[in-house]
Amino acid sequence: MSNWLDSAATRRMGILTFALCFALAGAAAQQPSAPSPQSSGQATPQSGQASAGSPGKQKPNAETRITPQQAQQLFGLVDQLLKFSSDETGLPIKSPVKRQLTTRNAVESYLSEKFNEDEDAKRMQRSEIVLKKFGLLDRDFDLKPFLLALLKEQIEAYYDPKTKTVNLLDWIDVDEQKPVLAHELTHALQDQHLDLDKWSDQTPTDVSLNSGGDTEHLAKDEIDTAREAVVEGQATAVMMDDILKPMGRSLIKDPEVVEFIKQQMAGSENSPILARAPLLLSESLLFPYREGLSFEQDLWMDKGQEAAFTGALDRPPSSSWEIINPREYEKGHLPSVPLLPDIHPLVDELYKPYDIGQVGQLDLHILAGLFGGDAAARDLTPAWDGGLYWAGQLRSATPAEQSSTKSVVLLYLSVWKSSASAEAFARLYEDELGRKYSGVRLQSSAQTRDTPHSDEQVYATNEGPVVITTRGKLVFVTESFDLPLARQLTALVLDAQGAGEMKMASAPRLSPLPGVSDFRAVMDGPREPLAGNFVHFFANCGVMKAPVDAGFAARSLPMITGH
Numbered sequence: 001m002s003n004w005l006d007s008a009a010t011r012r013m014g015i016l017t018f019a020l021c022f023a024l025a026g027a028a029a030q031q032p033s034a035p036s037p038q039s040s041g042q043a044t045p046q047s048g049q050a051s052a053g054s055p056g057k058q059k060p061n062a063e064t065r066i067t068p069q070q071a072q073q074l075f076g077l078v079d080q081l082l083k084f085s086s087d088e089t090g091l092p093i094k095s096p097v098k099r100q101l102t103t104r105n106a107v108e109s110y111l112s113e114k115f116n117e118d119e120d121a122k123r124m125q126r127s128e129i130v131l132k133k134f135g136l137l138d139r140d141f142d143l144k145p146f147l148l149a150l151l152k153e154q155i156e157a158y159y160d161p162k163t164k165t166v167n168l169l170d171w172i173d174v175d176e177q178k179p180v181l182a183h184e185l186t187h188a189l190q191d192q193h194l195d196l197d198k199w200s201d202q203t204p205t206d207v208s209l210n211s212g213g214d215t216e217h218l219a220k221d222e223i224d225t226a227r228e229a230v231v232e233g234q235a236t237a238v239m240m241d242d243i244l245k246p247m248g249r250s251l252i253k254d255p256e257v258v259e260f261i262k263q264q265m266a267g268s269e270n271s272p273i274l275a276r277a278p279l280l281l282s283e284s285l286l287f288p289y290r291e292g293l294s295f296e297q298d299l300w301m302d303k304g305q306e307a308a309f310t311g312a313l314d315r316p317p318s319s320s321w322e323i324i325n326p327r328e329y330e331k332g333h334l335p336s337v338p339l340l341p342d343i344h345p346l347v348d349e350l351y352k353p354y355d356i357g358q359v360g361q362l363d364l365h366i367l368a369g370l371f372g373g374d375a376a377a378r379d380l381t382p383a384w385d386g387g388l389y390w391a392g393q394l395r396s397a398t399p400a401e402q403s404s405t406k407s408v409v410l411l412y413l414s415v416w417k418s419s420a421s422a423e424a425f426a427r428l429y430e431d432e433l434g435r436k437y438s439g440v441r442l443q444s445s446a447q448t449r450d451t452p453h454s455d456e457q458v459y460a461t462n463e464g465p466v467v468i469t470t471r472g473k474l475v476f477v478t479e480s481f482d483l484p485l486a487r488q489l490t491a492l493v494l495d496a497q498g499a500g501e502m503k504m505a506s507a508p509r510l511s512p513l514p515g516v517s518d519f520r521a522v523m524d525g526p527r528e529p530l531a532g533n534f535v536h537f538f539a540n541c542g543v544m545k546a547p548v549d550a551g552f553a554a555r556s557l558p559m560i561t562g563h
Helices: 013-022 024-029 068-089 104-116 118-134 143-154 174-194 211-219 223-247 256-265 279-303 305-314 320-324 326-330 361-383 419-431 483-497 519-523 531-539 545-561
Strands: 098-102 155-160 165-169 351-358 384-394 408-416 441-447 454-460 466-471 474-479
Touching: 068 098, 068 165, 068 174, 068 223, 068 305, 104 143, 118 351, 118 384, 118 408, 143 155, 143 279, 155 174, 165 174, 174 223, 174 305, 211 351, 223 256, 223 279, 223 305, 223 320, 256 279, 279 305, 279 320, 279 326, 279 361, 320 326, 320 361, 361 384, 361 419, 408 419, 408 483, 419 454, 419 466, 419 474, 454 483, 466 483, 474 483
Parallel strands: 098 165
Antiparallel strands: 155 165, 351 384, 384 408, 408 474, 441 454, 454 466, 466 474
8 A cells, every 4th residue: 555755745645754753853853952962972851840650651641741860861771772672683783873852742733733734734635535435434534633633642752764863752751761762772773774764665756647657556565564564563572572571571482472462552541542543543553563563573483583683674575465474474475466457548538547556465454344343354364365456536526526535436456365255355345335325225236247257236326336346256346437437447457367376566575775776766666545554654653652551561461371
């Protein structure tokens, strides 16, 4: 699906990532903190008020601040924890890391300002329409204010690869920020190893306008999602070991701890906004911490420290499928990506290209969970075998109409490991049409002519026909195209898949190290507009409260596991 960054200001939903989050360092720099001599790489902490509460217990809106003495103590931990992170990961310390303290007001003011800028609002709107068309967000959900509230609740600290500075928050208790520091300093070591700013954001800003562009976009669509899971998974592993080692535990010695931590992430009593977030947002926020942690633990246990850290950075996975299935990554396997034939002669007269991307295993997990609950997500996610979508917008849509899902058409191809799984997903998708549209009624249901083992369901809705066609292991959906065009697209796309093994539209895995010939040219691709978009967004905003609280909950692990 997709991602985003500052210099690529035209990225779809993605503009808010570094521009919103890493530029927080700029807002922090406006606070009255005077730097120490450059040789130390430190900044003098600001004055504060009363001490914050105990780790994992502070309310998100508490007005307490750490004292100057506590801030000095916190700054003094940076070098100690940088060495701990280096020992844990094997990543060498090449230079000191600058540090500075920022306030809640500085963070919130900057976030609010960026969310209210016209260009950011337009990009947010574009992404929001596609997500609502897919059914990943309710039609009446207001994304912007919810994201702002969620960030205010969740951000605990952040490392800025542009200024090489770790930014600490003056309203978080020292004991709580210690493992957070270990997490963010791991990002500093990653940055010193391979220039994190460039490495974690490889995709261009363009919208694909032709078949060649479509193929290139689809081949590289989930790269940033996978890389975010690697960097956050590594940093979370270090953070958890910082919490566990004083108890004589570690992720390697006590592998059961990871499942406990993952279960705790979504249930923190200190994250009420996250608890009521749409599934798309909560899963996107937690994915790089939760599944990234499992990915790193499996690599660490199977292949050792070097493979889990420098190895995963130097030869990163390229899809959410590899993150969810780390043994496939260890074997060097790549996921299949369906082929999208040249649809432009059919659609370009009426529609302008709006979005394109993979529907990866993470996206399918969210769709299945949203449509059918935990059981559907659990049963269908392993049966997934690829997916893609294309969205267009009516050329005739007025500016007012362009903000509505009625102006957008959507096609979605979903590939499965068996015809039974394909059929189950098709029925699940059909059952959810009433949640997306009004006036839904079955218009026709028939086995398609000339093609055995294929059936077509046509539904009338308030936004035009929805056609769901199942052919063997393939499910193809068109939404809001007129019926003749929908059937033309169905035949074209399904016939292109052939009858053999699923073909691959993915590029070979390449070395990510800077300076490798043609690296940037080969790795360029789109921004994910579905789950990957938010994975990149949240991950680049800094470490979130939910995984931190889960780590502190692990202090009760001896009692829970009986050790």
